[in-house]
Amino acid sequence: MKNRRMFSLISIFTKDTFRNWMEVFFTLLLPVLLLLLFGTIFGTEASSGTKEYKIGIVGDVDETIINSIPYKVVFFEDKNSITMALNENIINIGLLLNHENNELTFIQKEPDMNDESIIFIKLELQNILKKHYAGIKEDFINVEFIETSIGENQENPLDFIITGVIGLSLLSGGMFSMINVFGRYKKNGLIKRFLASPIKPFEFTLSASVSKLFFNFISMFIIIILGKYLFSLNYNFNWLSLFCVFISSSIGMMGLGLLLLLIFKDPAIASEAATILYVAMTFFSGVYFPIEFLPKAIRWISNFLPVKYVADLIRFSGNIKQMTLNNFLVINLILFVIGFFLIFVSSKVFLKEE
Amino acid sequence: MEEVVVKVNNLKKQYKDVKAVDDVSFYVKKKEIVAILGPNGAGKTTTLEILEGLRKRDEGEIYYFGEKADQIDSNIKEKIGVQLQSTVFFQNLTVIETLRAFAGLYQKSLEVEKVLTDFNLEEKKRSRISKLSGGQLQRLALATAVINDPEILFLDEPTTGLDPQARRNTWQIISNLRNSGKTIILTTHYMEEAEFLADRVYIFDQGKIIAEGSVSELINSLGMNSIISFKINSNGNFDDISEKLFDEIDLKVSKNENFYRIETVDLENALLKIFEEARTKKFDISDMIIRKPNLEDVFLKLTGKRLRD
Ligand SMILES: Nc1ncnc2c1ncn2[C@@H]1O[C@H](COP(=O)(O)OP(=O)(O)O)[C@@H](O)[C@H]1O
Ligand SMILES: [Mg+2]
Numbered sequence: 001m002k003n004r005r006m007f008s009l010i011s012i013f014t015k016d017t018f019r020n021w022m023e024v025f026f027t028l029l030l031p032v033l034l035l036l037l038f039g040t041i042f043g044t045e046a047s048s049g050t051k052e053y054k055i056g057i058v059g060d061v062d063e064t065i066i067n068s069i070p071y072k073v074v075f076f077e078d079k080n081s082i083t084m085a086l087n088e089n090i091i092n093i094g095l096l097l098n099h100e101n102n103e104l105t106f107i108q109k110e111p112d113m114n115d116e117s118i119i120f121i122k123l124e125l126q127n128i129l130k131k132h133y134a135g136i137k138e139d140f141i142n143v144e145f146i147e148t149s150i151g152e153n154q155e156n157p158l159d160f161i162i163t164g165v166i167g168l169s170l171l172s173g174g175m176f177s178m179i180n181v182f183g184r185y186k187k188n189g190l191i192k193r194f195l196a197s198p199i200k201p202f203e204f205t206l207s208a209s210v211s212k213l214f215f216n217f218i219s220m221f222i223i224i225i226l227g228k229y230l231f232s233l234n235y236n237f238n239w240l241s242l243f244c245v246f247i248s249s250s251i252g253m254m255g256l257g258l259l260l261l262l263i264f265k266d267p268a269i270a271s272e273a274a275t276i277l278y279v280a281m282t283f284f285s286g287v288y289f290p291i292e293f294l295p296k297a298i299r300w301i302s303n304f305l306p307v308k309y310v311a312d313l314i315r316f317s318g319n320i321k322q323m324t325l326n327n328f329l330v331i332n333l334i335l336f337v338i339g340f341f342l343i344f345v346s347s348k349v350f351l352k353e354e
Numbered sequence: 355m356e357e358v359v360v361k362v363n364n365l366k367k368q369y370k371d372v373k374a375v376d377d378v379s380f381y382v383k384k385k386e387i388v389a390i391l392g393p394n395g396a397g398k399t400t401t402l403e404i405l406e407g408l409r410k411r412d413e414g415e416i417y418y419f420g421e422k423a424d425q426i427d428s429n430i431k432e433k434i435g436v437q438l439q440s441t442v443f444f445q446n447l448t449v450i451e452t453l454r455a456f457a458g459l460y461q462k463s464l465e466v467e468k469v470l471t472d473f474n475l476e477e478k479k480r481s482r483i484s485k486l487s488g489g490q491l492q493r494l495a496l497a498t499a500v501i502n503d504p505e506i507l508f509l510d511e512p513t514t515g516l517d518p519q520a521r522r523n524t525w526q527i528i529s530n531l532r533n534s535g536k537t538i539i540l541t542t543h544y545m546e547e548a549e550f551l552a553d554r555v556y557i558f559d560q561g562k563i564i565a566e567g568s569v570s571e572l573i574n575s576l577g578m579n580s581i582i583s584f585k586i587n588s589n590g591n592f593d594d595i596s597e598k599l600f601d602e603i604d605l606k607v608s609k610n611e612n613f614y615r616i617e618t619v620d621l622e623n624a625l626l627k628i629f630e631e632a633r634t635k636k637f638d639i640s641d642m643i644i645r646k647p648n649l650e651d652v653f654l655k656l657t658g659k660r661l662r663d
Contacts, residue, residue, distance in 0.1 A: 008457075009455070016444040198461075354403075
């Protein structure tokens with residue numbers, strides 16, 4: 001009998017969600033639109049590599065590595081000579097290999113910092129060299145020194161984008177759905193009518209969460225399928241870990257939505273905060289473009305945005321980004337536990353007798 | 355003795371410094387329609403929602419079917435039907451989907467198609483909730499309240515906001531429900547509604563029950579048979595005459611600008627006196643209405659206020 005109640009609730013939540021224009025837009029349509037937009041831009045950019053790029057290298061490199069680099073390679077004596085060559089436009093980017101402390105340093109001109117082609121060359125070089133060296137650092141002359149971890153087989157920036165899109169979809173799906181359920185439905189009295197029935201608060205919460213998870217799941221698969229057919233991506237997903245990430249991220253993001261609601265009380269304000277957060281995450285989290293595109297001054301913000309971690313988890317599942325299994329599990333666990341805790345708290349706070 | 359299905363003792367509920375429900379006790383017998391009549395803010399909704407398990411009481415006892423209910427648990431909720439003061443449904447669902455969903459929430463439920471017909475929603479069953487009119491929404495709210503075939507129905511202002519035609523229809527539906535054996539507790543601030551539907555009435559004001567009984571008991575308790583109201587157009591003073599009238603026959607006069615309201619058990623004599631005075635003093639009387647007293651008069655007498663301003 002309990003199952004029947006839950007089934008009934010899940011079914012109406014699901015119907016309502018799929019017919020809710022706003023939710024469909026943010027969770028499904030917007031990510032797909034962004035996917036199409038960025039996918040087209042980067043997809044064509046990557047393939048139209050007609051310009052001949054030259055790479056300067058200081059240090060010993062295996063013949064096999066050199067052969068796998070699809071650019072012209074010029075060797076230099078030291079950092080000074082490579083910098084001069086860079087300034088005279090003899091090469092487009094420089095690379096210092098330090099075998100002693102296992103360090104890789106990129107040298108590029110400041111104006112090139114935001115040059116997409118240069119960034120992708122770097123990513124490509126990282127991929128190739130990654131197999132041989134660990135602990136790679138980047139160095140932008142005159143500008144900065146940042147560490148970027150890199151992945152295993154990022155041959156196509158679209159991989160990067162699509163995993164980000166999935167991250168954003170899980171994020172908005174989780175965040176907005178809970179603001180809707182516990183904010184709007186609470187405020188307009190819809191929840192009250194259900195609480196007058198034999199439904200128990202946790203059954204209500206569980207039904208809401210399950211139907212929203214289902215919706216997120218469908219969205220994720222539509223994005224994956226679109227990626228496959230529109231951009232002919234060959235996924236290398238570990239489906240089990242993807243499922244893990246899906247569950248923990250969705251629940252974590254539901255928690256984030258509920259947190260906003262607990263902070264702002266008014267669902268309209270919480271919803272606005274969520275929208276701002278969503279937009280911020282789109283730009284700051286390195287989902288649609290590498291974080292290097294952004295000025296350094298604001299780059300640090302990404303560390304505080306959960307979507308960065310979610311995207312990283314998805315990239316790990318997609319074999320695009322390296323991460324220790326331990327880290328992977330810990331981040332999953334943190335997202336899950338925090339999300340679950342906030343959902344639990346919410347069904348106490350929002351569904352109690354007044 | 356008939357079976358008491360709901361009993362409430364010394365119920366209290368306070369919000370900050372507002373005593374929303376202030377020591378209220380009442381009972382409802384099986385197959386009765388009991389009306390809780392009172393102006394806005396009297397504590398009707400708070401009382402009902404405590405009984406429905408939606409709000410916490412501060413103090414007091416509630417008995418359902420003779421058993422003390424410390425919590426309004428799911429066993430009780432299976433047996434009650436609830437129409438909230440304003441019921442909100444999922445806007446993107448259709449009427450039939452909504453009703454089916456509610457049917458699914460209870461162990462026992464009526465046949466959805468039958469209920470749709472009973473509540474005149476058959477034609478609208480495939481419409482989205484967002485497309486319904488106020489009357490249709492109200493009927494759907496009633497339909498979801500009865501879908502579990504409850505023994506007790508709580509209806510919170512079931513006709514507020516409806517046009518007179520729709521209100522009449524709803525009254526008919528509620529009467530039919532009573533005839534089918536339901537016990538009904540409804541709140542209203544329309545005295546006509548209580549008069550038309552209720553077997554017994556509890557009059558609420560400022561969180562307290564200020565009177566109770568059947569409609570006729572309450573009206574008879576006023577000790578008056580008729581109410582005369584009229585307007586005096588010239589600037590004369592009727593007041594000293596009314597003093598004199600008081601002594602001669604049993605009547606009560608109240609005045610608002612030049613509108614007079616006279617309550618009496620002796621209609622013929624009162625009318626005679628009024629017209630005599632008018633003729634001798636050359637008062638110009640107009641807009642005279644003679645009527646039976648109603649629950650509004652009961653409320654007015656008890657509180658000095660009208661039910662609705
Ligand atoms: N949630 C609440 N918070 C604060 N005050 C409330 C709340 N609910 C009701 N009240 C107050 O309690 C009193 C009774 O309200 P209510 O039960 O809604 O009256 P009615 O239904 O008779 O109009 C009113 O003064 C109202 O302002
Ligand atoms: Mg009310």
